[in-house]
Amino acid sequence: MFRFLTRTHGRGKFDVIDGLTAVYLLLAVLLMFGPILWVALSSFKTEAALQEYPPTLLPLAPITATVEGYEEPLQLFRVTGGEHEGKVLAQIRRVGLMSQMVDPAAPAERLQINIKDRVPEREFALALENYTALFERFNFLLYFWNSVFITVIATIITVIFNSMAAFALSKYRFNGRTMVFVLIIATLMIPPTINLVPIYLVVQQLGLINSPWGVIWPAVATPTGVFLLRQYMLTIPDDLLDAARMDHASEWRVYWKIVLPLAAPAIAVLVIFSVMWRWNDFLWPLIVLNRSEQFTLQLALNAFQGELQTSWANLLAMTILTLLPITVVFAVLQKYITTGIAQSGVK
Amino acid sequence: MAVVELDNLVKDYGDVRAIHGVSLRIDDGEFCVFVGPSGCGKSTLLRMIAGLEDISGGELRIDGARVNEQRASERGLAMVFQTYALYPHMTVRENLAFGLENIKTPKDEIKRRVDDAARMLQIETYLDRRPKQLSGGQRQRVAIGRAVVREPRVFLFDEPLSNLDAELRVVMRGEISSLHHRLGNTMIYVTHDQVEAMTMADKIVVLRAGIIEQAGAPLDLYNRPVNQFVAGFLGSPRMNFIEVTVVSAEASGVTVRDAAGNEYRASVTGDGLAGGDAATLGIRPEHLDIAETGGHPVTVLSIEQLGGDSYLYCETKAGTKLTAHLAGQTALKRGDTAHALFRPDFTHLFRGDNGLALARTVVGEAV
Numbered sequence: 001m002f003r004f005l006t007r008t009h010g011r012g013k014f015d016v017i018d019g020l021t022a023v024y025l026l027l028a029v030l031l032m033f034g035p036i037l038w039v040a041l042s043s044f045k046t047e048a049a050l051q052e053y054p055p056t057l058l059p060l061a062p063i064t065a066t067v068e069g070y071e072e073p074l075q076l077f078r079v080t081g082g083e084h085e086g087k088v089l090a091q092i093r094r095v096g097l098m099s100q101m102v103d104p105a106a107p108a109e110r111l112q113i114n115i116k117d118r119v120p121e122r123e124f125a126l127a128l129e130n131y132t133a134l135f136e137r138f139n140f141l142l143y144f145w146n147s148v149f150i151t152v153i154a155t156i157i158t159v160i161f162n163s164m165a166a167f168a169l170s171k172y173r174f175n176g177r178t179m180v181f182v183l184i185i186a187t188l189m190i191p192p193t194i195n196l197v198p199i200y201l202v203v204q205q206l207g208l209i210n211s212p213w214g215v216i217w218p219a220v221a222t223p224t225g226v227f228l229l230r231q232y233m234l235t236i237p238d239d240l241l242d243a244a245r246m247d248h249a250s251e252w253r254v255y256w257k258i259v260l261p262l263a264a265p266a267i268a269v270l271v272i273f274s275v276m277w278r279w280n281d282f283l284w285p286l287i288v289l290n291r292s293e294q295f296t297l298q299l300a301l302n303a304f305q306g307e308l309q310t311s312w313a314n315l316l317a318m319t320i321l322t323l324l325p326i327t328v329v330f331a332v333l334q335k336y337i338t339t340g341i342a343q344s345g346v347k
Numbered sequence: 348m349a350v351v352e353l354d355n356l357v358k359d360y361g362d363v364r365a366i367h368g369v370s371l372r373i374d375d376g377e378f379c380v381f382v383g384p385s386g387c388g389k390s391t392l393l394r395m396i397a398g399l400e401d402i403s404g405g406e407l408r409i410d411g412a413r414v415n416e417q418r419a420s421e422r423g424l425a426m427v428f429q430t431y432a433l434y435p436h437m438t439v440r441e442n443l444a445f446g447l448e449n450i451k452t453p454k455d456e457i458k459r460r461v462d463d464a465a466r467m468l469q470i471e472t473y474l475d476r477r478p479k480q481l482s483g484g485q486r487q488r489v490a491i492g493r494a495v496v497r498e499p500r501v502f503l504f505d506e507p508l509s510n511l512d513a514e515l516r517v518v519m520r521g522e523i524s525s526l527h528h529r530l531g532n533t534m535i536y537v538t539h540d541q542v543e544a545m546t547m548a549d550k551i552v553v554l555r556a557g558i559i560e561q562a563g564a565p566l567d568l569y570n571r572p573v574n575q576f577v578a579g580f581l582g583s584p585r586m587n588f589i590e591v592t593v594v595s596a597e598a599s600g601v602t603v604r605d606a607a608g609n610e611y612r613a614s615v616t617g618d619g620l621a622g623g624d625a626a627t628l629g630i631r632p633e634h635l636d637i638a639e640t641g642g643h644p645v646t647v648l649s650i651e652q653l654g655g656d657s658y659l660y661c662e663t664k665a666g667t668k669l670t671a672h673l674a675g676q677t678a679l680k681r682g683d684t685a686h687a688l689f690r691p692d693f694t695h696l697f698r699g700d701n702g703l704a705l706a707r708t709v710v711g712e713a714v
Contacts, residue, residue, distance in 0.1 A: 242399050243432035245419040247446030247497070257445070261436045 036323070043316035044126040050312050061125035065090055068107040077101065081117035088121060089113065130317035140318065142293060143300040147279060148325070150212050150296060155274040157220040159267055165221075166229035166263075167255050171241060181230070188223045192283075200287060214288040215296075219278060225270045232266035233259060268333050275329050279322075297322045349500035349533040350375050350410055351396065357404030358391055358557075365391050366557040368405065373535060373550070378527050381537045382544040383554035384580070389537045390505055392554070396535065397503050398422050409500065420449075425494035426503040429510065431486045433478035439465075439489050440474040446497045457496075464492045467529075468522075484515045491526070504536040508543065520546060541581050545569070553577050570710045575627055575702040578695055582631050584658065586695070587669045589628045596620035599708055601696055603628055607665035609643045613694035615705040625699030632658070632672040634693035634711065637679070642688035645669060647679050661685065 008018050042050060044059040064073035067090050074090035077099075089101040089111060099118070101111045134140040169181050199218050208214030236259060244254045260267070282298045289295060295303065301322065304315040351373040358366035366388050373379045381389040394400040396407060398419030407414055414422050425446075433442050440461060447457045465471040468488045478486055487507060494502055504523070508516045524547050527534055538544055544551050545565045552562040553576075561573045565581075572578035579585050591603035594610065596617025603626055604610050611628055620626070636642070637659060645661035648668075659671040659679065669687060679685055692711030697704050 237430060237432065239428045239430045239432035240434060242394075242397075242419070243426070243428055243493075244434070244445070245399065246397060246424065246426045247493070248420040248449040249445070250420065250449075253449060258434060264436075 039316055040320055043130055043313070043320045044128070045130075045313065045316075046127045047311070047313045049127075050316075058124055059126055060122040061127070063121045063123050065104050067102055067104050070102075070107075074102070076104075076121040077113075077118040078121055079113060079118050082113065084111060084113065085117075089118070127313065130313045131321070133314055134318055134321065138300070138314065138318075139293075140300075140321070143295050143297045144321075146212065146294060147296040147298070147322075150215050150281075150285075151275055151278040153212075154216040154219050154278045155271055157216065158222060158225055158274045159270060161220050162222060162225035162270065163229050163260060163263060163267065164255065165226045166233050167259050169226070170230045170233040171236075171238070171259070184223045184226050196283075196287065203288060209288055210291050210294055211288075212294065215278075215281070215285050218284070219281070222274070222277075224273065228270055228273075229263060229266050232263050236262050272330060272333050276326060279326050350408075351501060351533060351535070352408040352411075353392075353396070353405070354408065355405035356392070356395060356402060356407060358388070358395060358400065359403040364557065366395070366403075369554075369557070369559055370405075371552060371559065371562060373533060375533055376531050378524075378534045378536065378547060378549045379552060380544040380548035380550070381535065381552050381554055382539065382541055382580070383560075385539055386556075387554040388557040389539075389554050391557075393426075393503055393505055393535060393537045396501075397424055397426050399426075423500045424503055425497045425499035425501075426505065427487075427490045427494050427507045429506040431478070431490040431510075433486055433489055433493075435478055438475050438477055439470060439481070439492075442478070442489060443474075443493050443496050446493065460496045460498070464496045467495065467526075468492045483511050484519065487511060487515075487519055488522075491523070495526070495530070500533070502532055502534040504534065504538075506538055507536075508538070509540070516543075523547065542583060545581065551581075553580060566713075570713055571704070571707060572695070573704055575629065575697040575704070578629050578697070578704065582633075584632050584670045584672065586629045586631050587635065587667075588697075589663070589665075589667050589669075591626050591628045593617075593620050593622055593624040593626055595622055596624075600691060601626075601705065603696070605663070605665050605667070607663065609664065611643075611689050611694065612691040613696040613705075614691045614709040614711075615694075615696045615707050617705070620698070620705070627697040627699065627702075628689075629695035629697060630689055630693060632670040634690065635669065635671040636688040636690065637671050637673060637677070638686045638688055640686055642686040644684055645687045647681055647683045647685055649681055650677065650679060652676055659685070661687065663687075 006014065008014050009021065038057070041057060041059055046059075046061065049056070049060065063076045065076050066073050070090075070092065074092060076088055076090055079085055079087050079089060087103065090104050092100040092102055092110065094100070094115065097115055098112050099115050101113050101118075103109065103111065165184070169177060169184075203209060203214045203218060206214075208217065240258055240262070241254050244258045249257065280298065281296070282302070285296050285299055286302070289299060292300075292303065297318070301315060301318055304311055304318065353369050353371040355368045355370050356366055357364065357368055369392060381392060383389050391400060395402050398414070398417060398421075402415050409422065409424075434445065437445065443461045443464060444457050447460065452460075461474075462471070465474055468491060470485065470488050470492055473481060473485065478489065481489065487510075490507070507523070508519050511519060520543060523536075527547075536543075536547065548565050550562060551565050551568050553560045553568065555576055561568055561577045568577060568581055572581065575588065579588070589605050589611070591605045591611065594602040594604050596602075598616050598618070600612055600614050601617045601620060602610060602612050605628075613628065643663060645663050648660045648662055650660070651658040654676070655674075657673045657675070657677045659673060659677065661669050661671065663669060671687065690711060692709040695704060695707065
């Protein structure tokens with residue numbers, strides 16, 4: 001790891017260019033990863049800590065102590081001015097600008113301290129209740145399942161449909177092949193918002209409003225996917241397909257046993273895209289899904305922002321949980337993209 | 348039993364006709380080689396037989412049954428491709444088994460056949476490897492094995508050796524020949540290499556521009572080429588040609604003269620020739636003798652000494668380049684003047700108007 005980080009651009013010593021590169025990369029990491037890290041840390045803060053100004057980076061919670069003679073645990077403060085400066089005292093109650101405090105070491109004596117002369121004593125503490133509340137008070141698992149269902153099913157159908165289209169467009173010669181391909185690509189130029197109303201009407205006529213299928217079907221045919229797979233399939237030698245045909249393979253088997261496995265690297269890319277699209281999809285599900293039991297995670301996140309109040313702590317916790325699966329998918333599949341592209345049995 | 352009959356086969360690509368009515372009968376157990384320069388349509392013809400290209404016209408029969416409409420997968424043929432076309436994502440064993448799995452052969456039967464083929468082709472040790480872990484020769488064997496396990500009616504080979512180096516090519520040539528002897532199947536083999544054609548074939552079919560120029564046994568084609576194209580295509584180095592005019596033509600032989608006034612005699616029938624007709628004289632390098640005296644004087648341009656053989660590149664007085672193949676070594680040097688002897692019994696003559704060969708009355712090399 002250390003050797004990886006201290007690698008230089010040429011042979012020899014770490015020089016100016018290496019330094020600049022390191023600074024530049026560090027800045028990029030900070031820029032990209034900083035906000036996510038902040039969200040992640042903030043998701044462990046209590047609601048009160050989130051409202052605090054200035055904000056802290058780490059989730060901190062006030063320290064309390066049980067003092068003899070008092071039933072409730074009392075919050076600890078460090079005194080920063082006056083005659084008791086430097087001491088750690090427990091607050092009994094606050095009256096206006098003054099607070100009544102007690103020294104845990106000498107519980108008998110009550111002290112009056114100006115609130116300007118004290119800062120709360122805090123320690124690092126994770127407010128895990130943000131997360132547990134998601135499962136207890138909000139139906140997180142239902143939303144999670146809705147999202148997973150839509151993402152997985154839509155991705156599977158996307159891969160099958162797009163690869164079949166790409167197979168036909170790359171390996172069969174038929175009249176109008178180029179025309180069909182151009183038409184498919186041309187749909188990329190139509191902004192999705194323009195399609196919104198017509199697609200909604202179709203989905204409504206099919207009775208798919210408030211059904212996950214209403215989200216899945218309009219999304220499965222993607223010109224990007226067809227284009228991506230077609231370009232990759234063009235590189236698969238025709239001889240392989242002919243060899244399979246000589247080996248008694250039907251066209252379906254040629255596609256299923258030869259073309260699909262060989263297009264795996266391109267399919268991995270499409271899977272990543274499709275998972276990201278469907279998982280992060282917001283506008284279309286918002287239109288199609290109106291009942292909260294059908295909500296995806298993205299819609300549920302949106303629902304946290306109430307008209308009157310927003311539960312930021314829960315919202316952040318849910319954001320983190322929503323980010324996790326997609327991060328895992330990416331981490332697993334990214335290896336697949338970079339390897340295996342060069343495999344070929346054809347000399 | 349597999350007799351392949353091509354009856355006036357035609358292939359059109361749009362407005363372009365690639366195959367102009369080819370008729371041919373390939374007998375059961377015959378090793379038939381399609382040979383021709385690139386673009387002559389030999390691969391197209393093979394792919395039409397395989398079912399990978401549609402047949403635009405004519406009829407293709409296998410064992411008497413018309414198969415024009417059958418798909419490649421239904422014709423019961425096996426093909427070995429120039430690029431081997433091994434499935435890269437499968438092991439060698441899976442490659443061999445794929446065709447059998449497609450026709451739902453029982454598992455143990457597949458295993459038996461794969462093991463048999465692997466033993467025969469000596470690829471048992473790498474059955475579990477992927478194609479990219481194999482060398483060119485090994486891949487070639489696997490590709491042949493994939494055809495063998497299917498026990499097809501006819502084997503089709505599409506330039507299978509052209510990706511191998513020269514040494515391996517000779518080895519594989521022998522192996523394919525011995526495979527043919529062992530299995531006795533009908534085989535159709537496409538190549539542009541006339542050495543492969545000469546050494547392996549029972550029957551050679553020489554194609555040019557979608558037309559069969561000549562079909563027959565290798566030595567027949569070598570000894571009695573029907574026209575100048577076939578004569579020039581078979582044999583290496585290619586036959587020497589000299590533009591000549593006919594001096595006299597008789598049934599027993601023809602006398603001709605080149606631009607420099609040298610006279611040659613060829614043992615061919617002079618039917619249909621008259622004095623003054625244009626013709627082309629042909630003689631193979633291996634039949635051109637070089638001597639100190641006699642014959643026609645030529646200038647030596649360059650010499651290739653291979654130890655066992657020598658190739659002499661010379662020029663006649665009329666400026667025609669000649670190649671001579673001599674057994675053994677020679678003391679001639681560049682720039683020397685030598686004498687080329689044209690033996691009438693080894694000399695071919697082609698008509699000037701249509702390139703057709705005149706029938707030879709004596710075939711010197713067959714005596």
